[in-house]
Amino acid sequence: MEQKAATSRRAFLLRKAHSLTGIIPVGVFLVEHLWTNSSALGGRAQFDHAVDQIQKLPALPIIEVFGIFLPLAFHAIYGIKLATEARPNPIAYVHGRNWLYVLQRVTGVLTLLFLCAHLWEFRVQKWLFGMTSGAFYDTLQAHLAATTWGLQLYALAYVLGLGSAVFHFGNGIVGFCLSWGLVVSRRAQRVVAWSAAALSVGLFLLGFSTIVFFSTGTRLLPTGQSALEPPCPESK
Amino acid sequence: MSDKKIRLKILRQDSPTKEKRWEEFDVEWHPRMNVISALMEVQRNPVTVDGTKVAPVVWESSCLEEVCGACTMIVNGRVRQSCTALIDQISPNGEPITLAPMTKFPLVRDLIVDRSRMFHDLTKVKAWITLDGSHELGPGPRQAPENQEEAYPLSRCMTCGCCLEACPQVNDHSNFIGPAAINQVRLFNLHPSGSMHATERLEAVMGEGGVADCGKAQNCVEVCPKEIPLVDSIAQVSRATTKHMLFGWLLK
Numbered sequence: 001m002e003q004k005a006a007t008s009r010r011a012f013l014l015r016k017a018h019s020l021t022g023i024i025p026v027g028v029f030l031v032e033h034l035w036t037n038s039s040a041l042g043g044r045a046q047f048d049h050a051v052d053q054i055q056k057l058p059a060l061p062i063i064e065v066f067g068i069f070l071p072l073a074f075h076a077i078y079g080i081k082l083a084t085e086a087r088p089n090p091i092a093y094v095h096g097r098n099w100l101y102v103l104q105r106v107t108g109v110l111t112l113l114f115l116c117a118h119l120w121e122f123r124v125q126k127w128l129f130g131m132t133s134g135a136f137y138d139t140l141q142a143h144l145a146a147t148t149w150g151l152q153l154y155a156l157a158y159v160l161g162l163g164s165a166v167f168h169f170g171n172g173i174v175g176f177c178l179s180w181g182l183v184v185s186r187r188a189q190r191v192v193a194w195s196a197a198a199l200s201v202g203l204f205l206l207g208f209s210t211i212v213f214f215s216t217g218t219r220l221l222p223t224g225q226s227a228l229e230p231p232c233p234e235s236k
Numbered sequence: 237m238s239d240k241k242i243r244l245k246i247l248r249q250d251s252p253t254k255e256k257r258w259e260e261f262d263v264e265w266h267p268r269m270n271v272i273s274a275l276m277e278v279q280r281n282p283v284t285v286d287g288t289k290v291a292p293v294v295w296e297s298s299c300l301e302e303v304c305g306a307c308t309m310i311v312n313g314r315v316r317q318s319c320t321a322l323i324d325q326i327s328p329n330g331e332p333i334t335l336a337p338m339t340k341f342p343l344v345r346d347l348i349v350d351r352s353r354m355f356h357d358l359t360k361v362k363a364w365i366t367l368d369g370s371h372e373l374g375p376g377p378r379q380a381p382e383n384q385e386e387a388y389p390l391s392r393c394m395t396c397g398c399c400l401e402a403c404p405q406v407n408d409h410s411n412f413i414g415p416a417a418i419n420q421v422r423l424f425n426l427h428p429s430g431s432m433h434a435t436e437r438l439e440a441v442m443g444e445g446g447v448a449d450c451g452k453a454q455n456c457v458e459v460c461p462k463e464i465p466l467v468d469s470i471a472q473v474s475r476a477t478t479k480h481m482l483f484g485w486l487l488k
Contacts, residue, residue: 008443015448016481086451087407092313093455101404101453175452178467181475186468 018078019179021071022172029068030169034162034207041209041219044137051133076112083108104171107164114161144215155215162207170200240265240330242274242323243285246293247336248346259293260285260332271311271318271326271335272297275347295347302461305396309347310336315401315459338401354395357413361440363420365430377428390423390469392462399456399466411445415456418447419469425476438473438480447473 036054040047057063083105090098121143125131131139144155173196177183183192209220241262249256262285263277275295282292297307300319307318312326312334327333341349358364367373379387393416400406400414421437424430441447447470456466 011444012442012446012448012477012481016478085407085410086404087409088404088453089402089455093402093458095453095455095458097452097454098404098458101451178452178471179448179450179474181471181478184468184471184475186465189467189471 014078015082016179018075018082019172019176021075022169023176025067026072026075027169027172029072030165031203034203034210038206038210038221040137040140041213041221047137048134051136055133072115076108076115079108080112100171104168104175107168107171110164111161111168114157114164117157118161140214144211152215155211158211159208162211163204166200166203166207169203170196173199242269242327242330243332244274244278245332245334246278246346247334248293249337249343250291251345252343259290261293265323265330269323270300271309271321271323271333272300272307274323274333275318275335293346303394305394308338308396308398308401310334310338310401315398317396317461320461338397340401340403340406341397349397351395351397354397354400354414354416357417358395358420360413361417361421361424361437362433363417363424365424365427366433367429379428383426383428387423387426389462389464390419390426393419393423393464394462396461398459398461402455402459403451404453404455405449405451410449412449413441413445413447415450415466415470417441418450418473419464419466421447422469422472434476435480435484438477441473442477442481447477450474 036050037047039050054060086101086105088098088102088105090102122131122136122139126133144152144158146152146154148154174189174193177192178189183189206221212218212220242265244261244263246259246261247256248259261278261283263274263281266273272295275293279292283289295307295309295318297319298304299306302317302320305317308315309318311318311321315338318335323333335347337343337347338349341351341353344350367376395416397416399416403412403414405412406414418441421441425434425437450470452467454467457464460466
């Protein structure tokens with residue numbers, strides 16, 4: 001009897017874990033990643049410094065594998081299983097939340113596709129083909145400024161990937177709060193939904209200005225540092 | 237009498253194994269007509285628009301005042317009770333009206349489906365209060381007015397199936413129990429006597445196809461004819477099950 005109850009609770013625990021991993025660590029990593037990358041707006045030295053600080057973290061490979069990669073892989077694989085079980089009906093039942101339900105699944109898949117390409121572009125190159133973290137800035141600049149058939153397809157793909165990721169994260173926060181029972185009342189649901197939407201928009205603007213900076217050199221956000229590359233505050 | 241006609245476009249199927257087909261009927265318009273009275277007209281004279289005499293269309297209905305749920309079907313693409321689907325409201329300018337059976341339940345014939353899974357789900361979550369005893373149990377605990385106010389809207393569920401029909405998570409690829417039964421968990425766990433079996437009800441929705449399968453599309457609350465706050469009920473039961481998952485094993 002005990003055994004039977006334990007096996008049948010599997011799906012429940014997996015759903016809860018899927019919801020949780022989307023926030024911690026994956027969502028937290030997304031925020032950190034966009035924040036670190038936006039340091040490029042303060043110039044190359046700041047970006048390289050930020051990247052360098054991460055490279056110096058103790059036990060970095062362990063953090064990367066167990067803290068980010070494995071939870072992310074679980075979230076992605078289980079998420080695809082969940083997406084295939086859905087039978088969306090937003091045309092018959094036109095409601096805002098129903099459309100968000102569809103978009104949550106679509107952006108999940110889009111984010112995963114973007115992520116695979118993005119990992120190939122940097123992570124795999126660093127692991128297998130000897131790319132150094134010092135080359136990130138130049139590679140980003142070269143890729144994002146590149147034009148194909150007169151269009152900055154790379155930069156557009158980045159904007160789409162960024163948009164998918166921050167939407168999925170923002171809407172996922174609402175889902176997480178409902179799934180874990182952190183919010184219950186209609187009013188609390190509304191407050192969380194609008195706060196998550198504001199966070200998503202903020203993250204999008206942060207990432208978007210970084211993409212625009214790499215692809216055109218224009219700074220959309222003001223930075224404390226001037227563009228004249230002050231030396232990296234490396235004095236310890 | 238006017239000679240105004242109403243066109244009904246009905247998705248028919250003689251039995252679960254037979255082919256589906258659309259048939260169209262023109263029926264005479266009457267004042268204050270609803271979908272049920274239009275179907276009665278078809279029953280009286282089951283002749284399609286192209287003049288073929290066919291077997292009468294079958295449907296289910298009982299109370300005719302939106303409290304039993306028997307006549308639930310898909311009217312113009314959206315699930316609702318057909319008794320309160322007034323012809324003048326859904327077809328103000330004589331637009332054709334489409335009727336189809338619900339898709340999330342096994343079909344019996346034409347517009348009749350078998351909703352017994354919902355009854356089965358009620359037994360799964362023990363949607364009742366255990367009172368049987370061989371001796372006098374005395375009066376039950378008193379229910380606070382605040383508790384009554386929260387419970388009353390939840391108690392209006394008539395097991396019609398609208399919420400399951402509109403839910404994208406309820407389908408043949410999942411065994412999600414659906415909003416109606418989860419709402420009953422909240423209702424009976426709120427009740428002073430019902431709460432004596434609260435843990436059993438929570439555990440019933442912590443299994444395969446339980447409350448965690450909710451996809452937050454929130455169609456349930458949009459289509460519920462009794463305006464039950466189903467999403468809040470799911471959130472409430474999610475909270476209770478989360479607490480039970482995290483702390484239940486610490487307590488016993």
